[in-house]
Amino acid sequence: MQTFDLEAEGLRALNSTLHALKGQTNATAWEIVNPKGSHAIAVGLDAPIDVTVRGSTGYYCAGMNKQATVRVKGSAGPGVAENMMSGTVIIDGNASQYAGATGRGGLLVIKGNASSRCGVSMKGINIVVHGNIGHMSAFMAQSGNLVVLGDAGDALGDSCYEAGLFVRGSVKSLGADCIEKEMRPEHIDLLADLLKQGEADALAKPADFKRYGSARKLYNFNIDNAADY
Amino acid sequence: MCGIVGLFLKDKSLEPQLGAMLTDMLITMTDRGPDSAGIAIYSGADDGKAKITVQSANPDTDFANLDADLKKEIGAPVRMTVKSTHAVLEIPDDKVDAARAAITDLRPALKVMSVGDSLEIYKEVGLPKDVAARFDLAKMTGTHGIGHTRMATESAVTTMGAHPFSTGPDQCLVHNGSLSNHNSLRRMLAHEGIFTETLNDTEVGAAYLTWRMQKGATLGEALEGTLDDIDGFFTFVVGTHDGFGVVRDPIACKPAVMAETDQYVAFGSEYRALVNLPGIDNARVWEPEPATVYFWNH
Numbered sequence: 001m002q003t004f005d006l007e008a009e010g011l012r013a014l015n016s017t018l019h020a021l022k023g024q025t026n027a028t029a030w031e032i033v034n035p036k037g038s039h040a041i042a043v044g045l046d047a048p049i050d051v052t053v054r055g056s057t058g059y060y061c062a063g064m065n066k067q068a069t070v071r072v073k074g075s076a077g078p079g080v081a082e083n084m085m086s087g088t089v090i091i092d093g094n095a096s097q098y099a100g101a102t103g104r105g106g107l108l109v110i111k112g113n114a115s116s117r118c119g120v121s122m123k124g125i126n127i128v129v130h131g132n133i134g135h136m137s138a139f140m141a142q143s144g145n146l147v148v149l150g151d152a153g154d155a156l157g158d159s160c161y162e163a164g165l166f167v168r169g170s171v172k173s174l175g176a177d178c179i180e181k182e183m184r185p186e187h188i189d190l191l192a193d194l195l196k197q198g199e200a201d202a203l204a205k206p207a208d209f210k211r212y213g214s215a216r217k218l219y220n221f222n223i224d225n226a227a228d229y
Numbered sequence: 230m231c232g233i234v235g236l237f238l239k240d241k242s243l244e245p246q247l248g249a250m251l252t253d254m255l256i257t258m259t260d261r262g263p264d265s266a267g268i269a270i271y272s273g274a275d276d277g278k279a280k281i282t283v284q285s286a287n288p289d290t291d292f293a294n295l296d297a298d299l300k301k302e303i304g305a306p307v308r309m310t311v312k313s314t315h316a317v318l319e320i321p322d323d324k325v326d327a328a329r330a331a332i333t334d335l336r337p338a339l340k341v342m343s344v345g346d347s348l349e350i351y352k353e354v355g356l357p358k359d360v361a362a363r364f365d366l367a368k369m370t371g372t373h374g375i376g377h378t379r380m381a382t383e384s385a386v387t388t389m390g391a392h393p394f395s396t397g398p399d400q401c402l403v404h405n406g407s408l409s410n411h412n413s414l415r416r417m418l419a420h421e422g423i424f425t426e427t428l429n430d431t432e433v434g435a436a437y438l439t440w441r442m443q444k445g446a447t448l449g450e451a452l453e454g455t456l457d458d459i460d461g462f463f464t465f466v467v468g469t470h471d472g473f474g475v476v477r478d479p480i481a482c483k484p485a486v487m488a489e490t491d492q493y494v495a496f497g498s499e500y501r502a503l504v505n506l507p508g509i510d511n512a513r514v515w516e517p518e519p520a521t522v523y524f525w526n527h
């Protein structure tokens with residue numbers, strides 16, 4: 001285990017040290033102490049390493065992650081795991097707005113609540129939230145899956161494309177072109193796998209969820225709506 | 230961008246450190262707002278004396294003998310404490326109207342920053358650390374306070390464009406965001422007899438609250454009204470005689486984090502601002518919900 005004191009050594013030193021770990025490395029376990037809400041902790045990683053942050057983080061923690069597992073032993077500020085490509089990011093506490101935004105792959109697990117715009121414009125990432133999510137979540141979500149064990153705020157899935165949205169609790173309102181959909185056996189299987197990956201299989205059963213997705217009515221220009229543009 | 234900090238003490242033993250704690254929080258928010266900084270601090274409530282905080286571009290001439298001149302005009306004792314470009318005038322609380330009128334006559338160039346039983350407002354252009362040093366904010370004591378670091382978007386970087394803005398006796402407002410309909414609101418408020426001094430959008434927000442409360446709304450009702458009548462992005466924090474309030478617009482893109490322990494309730498635009506507070510690791514930390522008015526009172 002390598003320990004890095006962020007307060008003493010600084011952000012640039014941390015990220016350049018982690019960026020230097022390419023391909024095979026023996027230094028696979030890292031611990032970051034004294035994060036104190038700093039921004040951009042462990043962004044742009046591209047190695048199969050395991051990073052644990054002991055405390056809460058600021059903006060954009062673990063953004064653009066590839067391969068690495070980043071675990072935050074606290075809460076995360078805005079834009080955690082933004083544009084993640086692969087790997088796993090696990091937040092023990094809550095996440096602020098636009099968690100997992102534009103993510104293209106990998107897994108983001110939030111054990112507390114996520115606030116507004118969780119999974120906005122997600123493009124392949126899987127997100128599992130143990131608590132609730134805020135308004136405008138999965139806005140323009142394109143692919144990937146968002147699993148919420150708690151409740152969803154206003155305008156869930158507004159203008160979404162082909163992302164899968166699964167919510168166990170209530171949905172305050174659905175966004176434009178987002179509808180409830182039938183839960184077929186393949187969705188139950190998918191959900192069971194995602195709950196297991198998201199360390200939530202002991203907390204919820206796939207059958208308790210409802211599935212939401214695109215009604216696909218905004219995909220093409222509709223002449224009847226011309227007056228609305 | 231802008232930075233907001235706020236601290237409401239439940240534990241009286243922390244009151245001597247209020248200024249030091251708020252100053253640390255304020256300086257942490259420098260990169261959200263390096264243009265100017267300000268602080269509103271509440272102390273000495275219900276002591277029978279009122280405070281008027283005034284600001285001058287020429288403090289040496291404007292503040293010279295101001296206490297003696299004011300005492301002669303209002304016929305009551307005046308205690309003046311000068312801090313750089315600001316001075317706090319302490320007067321008996323039944324002499325506030327007389328003193329305000331006298332100040333206008335005696336020193337027409339002075340700007341009144343705040344009036345109230347316990348509120349003092351200090352604000353200037355410059356880096357938050359320089360503003361804090363100029364007013365010796367770290368040595369101030371009190372029950373609660375709010376601070377602001379400004380990155381200007383809607384009007385010039387001037388002392389009067391800095392936050393907090395006073396909205397009435399012992400009331401003030403700071404803002405992170407930008408208002409879209411401030412010009413039409415400013416014209417509407419002028420028709421109603423509420424005049425603003427700057428082209429700043431936040432001052433219109435403050436004037437809106439003043440107007441609503443003049444019409445009989447409580448501060449809570451006036452803050453609810455911002456959600457219907459004010460267009461734009463905002464996280465507002467308001468200071469009151471006995472506490473502070475928070476409201477975010479329904480879209481809530483401007484960040485806000487709160488922390489509560491047995492000793493205090495704290496507000497920060499970012500968690501970074503809160504990390505040096507005592508017991509923060511075990512505090513309840515959360516984000517205030519959009520379009521919801523929160524208050525903490527003594």
